[in-house]
Amino acid sequence: MGRIRKVELVKAVYRIGDTFPEPKMGDVAFVGRSNVGKSTLLNTLFGRNLAHVSKNPGKTRSINFYLVNSDFYMVDLPGYGYARVSKVERQHWARLISNYFELRWSLKLVFVLIDGRHGLQKKDHELMEWLSQFDIPFVIILTKMDKVKKSERGKAIEKAKKDLSVYGDYTIIPYSSVTREGVEEILKTAFTAVGVK
Numbered sequence: 001m002g003r004i005r006k007v008e009l010v011k012a013v014y015r016i017g018d019t020f021p022e023p024k025m026g027d028v029a030f031v032g033r034s035n036v037g038k039s040t041l042l043n044t045l046f047g048r049n050l051a052h053v054s055k056n057p058g059k060t061r062s063i064n065f066y067l068v069n070s071d072f073y074m075v076d077l078p079g080y081g082y083a084r085v086s087k088v089e090r091q092h093w094a095r096l097i098s099n100y101f102e103l104r105w106s107l108k109l110v111f112v113l114i115d116g117r118h119g120l121q122k123k124d125h126e127l128m129e130w131l132s133q134f135d136i137p138f139v140i141i142l143t144k145m146d147k148v149k150k151s152e153r154g155k156a157i158e159k160a161k162k163d164l165s166v167y168g169d170y171t172i173i174p175y176s177s178v179t180r181e182g183v184e185e186i187l188k189t190a191f192t193a194v195g196v197k
């Protein structure tokens with residue numbers, strides 16, 4: 001099983017035209033609404049506090065490339081759909097990410113994070129509708145599952161699957177940074193996607 005032994009932030013891309021780092025074995029990227037728990041997830045996977053966990057969401061405006069074991073990148077895409085963001089900023093977000101999706105041929109897989117407590121919200125539907133246009137494999141991570149009652153778990157997962165079915169048939173990984181459920185499966189999925197044992 002893949003293990004993260006070493007990780008470093010090698011590049012932050014703020015604008016179209018900035019160069020991406022050399023491809024290595026590939027990228028797996030992470031995207032989701034701000035506050036969904038993306039930074040916490042990355043820090044959990046890394047076993048280090050490298051990704052910024054912010055009190056005021058929407059602070060990460062760059063595409064951050066974390067080089068894992070000198071082999072491949074885990075890529076933190078800027079948070080989507082935070083409040084108090086202008087139309088211009090939203091357009092910048094969409095252009096920056098589509099530019100990355102279209103040009104980064106070494107991108108193997110995108111993890112889409114959805115809050116397991118709330119299921120797919122309007123913003124997640126917008127995101128999925130937009131993402132599903134790109135010819136990229138997606139895996140869904142349902143975050144904060146520690147906040148979902150045991151008795152509601154099955155229903156929450158089924159509901160997400162049903163809501164997602166209009167976009168595609170995706171693998172869903174229930175996850176919690178508190179209980180660490182899902183960590184192994186996410187790592188395995190990531191390492192497999194880039195072809196690292």
Ligand SMILES: Nc1nc2c(ncn2[C@@H]2O[C@H](COP(=O)(O)OP(=O)(O)O)[C@@H](O)[C@H]2O)c(=O)[nH]1
Nearest residue numbers: 034035036037038039040053054144176177178
């Ligand atoms: N209960 C619980 N809270 C979480 C979990 N993951 C993140 N959080 C909390 O959710 C908030 C947003 O997390 P953050 O990682 O900054 O979200 P981001 O905006 O998507 O990067 C923080 O207060 C975290 O402590 C989780 O698995 N369970």
Ligand SMILES: [Mg+2]
Nearest residue numbers: 038039052054
């Ligand atoms: Mg964050």
